[in-house]
Amino acid sequence: MGKNKKYLAVQIIAHVILIIGAFTMLVPFFWMLSSSLKSLGEVFVFPPKLFGERLVWENYTHISGRFNYFNYFMNSVKVSVWVVFFQVMTSASAGFVFAKLNFPGRDKIFLLYLGTMMIPFHVTVITNYLQMSRYGLVNTLWSLMLPASVSAFGTFLMRQFFITVPSELIDAAKIDGCNPLMIFFRIALPLAKSTIATLCIFCFMNVWNDYFTPLIYLNNDRKYTLPLGLARMKGMYSTDWPVLMAASVIAVLPVLIAFLFAQDAFVKGVMMSGLKD
Amino acid sequence: MRGSKKAGKLKDDSRWAWLMLAPNIIGFFMFMLVPVVATFVISFFKYDMLTPPKFIGLTNYITMFHDPIVWQVTRNTLIYTLITVPVGMAISLVLAVMLDQKIAFRRFYRAAFFLPSITSMVVVAIVWQWLYNPEFGLINYFLSLFGIKGPKWLLNAHTSLLSLAIVGIWKNAGYNMIIFLSGLQGISTSYYEAAKLDGAGTWQQFRYITLPLLTPTTFFIFVMAVIGSFQVFDQVMLMTEGGPGRSSSVLVHYLYQNAFQYFKLGYACAIAYLLFFIIMAITIFNMRMEKKMRDVY
Numbered sequence: 001m002g003k004n005k006k007y008l009a010v011q012i013i014a015h016v017i018l019i020i021g022a023f024t025m026l027v028p029f030f031w032m033l034s035s036s037l038k039s040l041g042e043v044f045v046f047p048p049k050l051f052g053e054r055l056v057w058e059n060y061t062h063i064s065g066r067f068n069y070f071n072y073f074m075n076s077v078k079v080s081v082w083v084v085f086f087q088v089m090t091s092a093s094a095g096f097v098f099a100k101l102n103f104p105g106r107d108k109i110f111l112l113y114l115g116t117m118m119i120p121f122h123v124t125v126i127t128n129y130l131q132m133s134r135y136g137l138v139n140t141l142w143s144l145m146l147p148a149s150v151s152a153f154g155t156f157l158m159r160q161f162f163i164t165v166p167s168e169l170i171d172a173a174k175i176d177g178c179n180p181l182m183i184f185f186r187i188a189l190p191l192a193k194s195t196i197a198t199l200c201i202f203c204f205m206n207v208w209n210d211y212f213t214p215l216i217y218l219n220n221d222r223k224y225t226l227p228l229g230l231a232r233m234k235g236m237y238s239t240d241w242p243v244l245m246a247a248s249v250i251a252v253l254p255v256l257i258a259f260l261f262a263q264d265a266f267v268k269g270v271m272m273s274g275l276k277d
Numbered sequence: 278m279r280g281s282k283k284a285g286k287l288k289d290d291s292r293w294a295w296l297m298l299a300p301n302i303i304g305f306f307m308f309m310l311v312p313v314v315a316t317f318v319i320s321f322f323k324y325d326m327l328t329p330p331k332f333i334g335l336t337n338y339i340t341m342f343h344d345p346i347v348w349q350v351t352r353n354t355l356i357y358t359l360i361t362v363p364v365g366m367a368i369s370l371v372l373a374v375m376l377d378q379k380i381a382f383r384r385f386y387r388a389a390f391f392l393p394s395i396t397s398m399v400v401v402a403i404v405w406q407w408l409y410n411p412e413f414g415l416i417n418y419f420l421s422l423f424g425i426k427g428p429k430w431l432l433n434a435h436t437s438l439l440s441l442a443i444v445g446i447w448k449n450a451g452y453n454m455i456i457f458l459s460g461l462q463g464i465s466t467s468y469y470e471a472a473k474l475d476g477a478g479t480w481q482q483f484r485y486i487t488l489p490l491l492t493p494t495t496f497f498i499f500v501m502a503v504i505g506s507f508q509v510f511d512q513v514m515l516m517t518e519g520g521p522g523r524s525s526s527v528l529v530h531y532l533y534q535n536a537f538q539y540f541k542l543g544y545a546c547a548i549a550y551l552l553f554f555i556i557m558a559i560t561i562f563n564m565r566m567e568k569k570m571r572d573v574y
Contacts, residue, residue: 015381086300106294118556120508120549122549131311180293181293211515216533216537227399234403244403259395266395270455
């Protein structure tokens, strides 16, 4: 009896803390949504109201007049699809090589990859910019796609998975006359499905939300990705909050939908990023 | 390393290995190794992208040492770290402990906490700038309900950095919570059962089982959080551009300004290496600490 009461009390306290936490996390999103449906006058009202007199859907149609949303969206899609595909492919093949093939210097090279994971992004960004500008790729989407096609973290993640694949499996295939490339595509890659899914999501999230890289490389409105386009719009229409909020709502939607469909994969991705042992 | 004895017996895969490694290693070489070295080299030059680079030895580093702005942005970065890391980690840990039990709506809570970390910082900045609005923002309205007159947040030199730190905490809490949660789930329940038999209460279990066994996770999050907050840039650029004055400018923001606004690339490279050395020092210090802690437990 007493134990039950105590259990109940713990549950109630836990829920109170969790509700306060969830409330704090979600209120900004609700506020974004409700502000996006107010008229300009209703936004500047004190005390603030949850909703205006009517829902002003026009804010959403006004976006396209000031904000090249479709264009930005397509640029973001292009960059994301390219980077996710190539980063996963280069990471998986190199991860497989580092885990399962024998050649002199293998562990030393892998150690070099590990060592660079600690180096801040900003140490490489200036010289990468100079490099891109020399190739004439500044202000093109290539400047975002090429450097991101390879990732030391992705390589590390894939290698950690392939190390768990029993070597007997690989050796048996070798005896059957398979070369390493065939083994990689027919045996190793199918086994790595869930790790690859994790890496895809992780990579997509980073590329889709990236603000710093486009900020540096792009200065032509037609090349902007979604985050940069939105940031520039914020600079230009900083007082038209309802339309700005509507644009924000639309910018959040793709990742939000991906998240709602694949919550567990997202969570697994984060957990795996924490397993750096 | 694992099968080094076996490796001698097995066929040497060099040719295939290099073939399959090629795309990755070429990219790694071009966009990682070369830039790391090149940045170091350029930090000894004066370079503005228009005129040819001029070798000036250690001048950039000496200038940096005497540059009051470098000191100010380093101080700001440190303050930002000292606010976000402990507070953020405490919140993440509390939320993770609450979720690490049989509780209703677990998935909902987890999703709600995680939502800010998948949201683009640009969107976060727009929404929070509106929340922080001194006259019409939700935050000052909320404070006014308790009779508190809220500050001007981003527009005040005394609160701008704090305001950015709050956004940082809000955005990352869910991410770190998930890593804490995976650490908590790795602790075997048999420890708790044994402790219960010995009559340990909830707090004692937390203090003497959960916290010590969670140490590796805590250290990991701590290191990553410190490294991350030393590289903070997005919300600074988006919400205050370092202002008012230099009150919320941070290391990477000053690096960005030097490289891409003032076109002092050599100087920017020197600042990049300052950042690199600070992060290296912190990481090495933490690794030593963790080793010591491991010996204690």
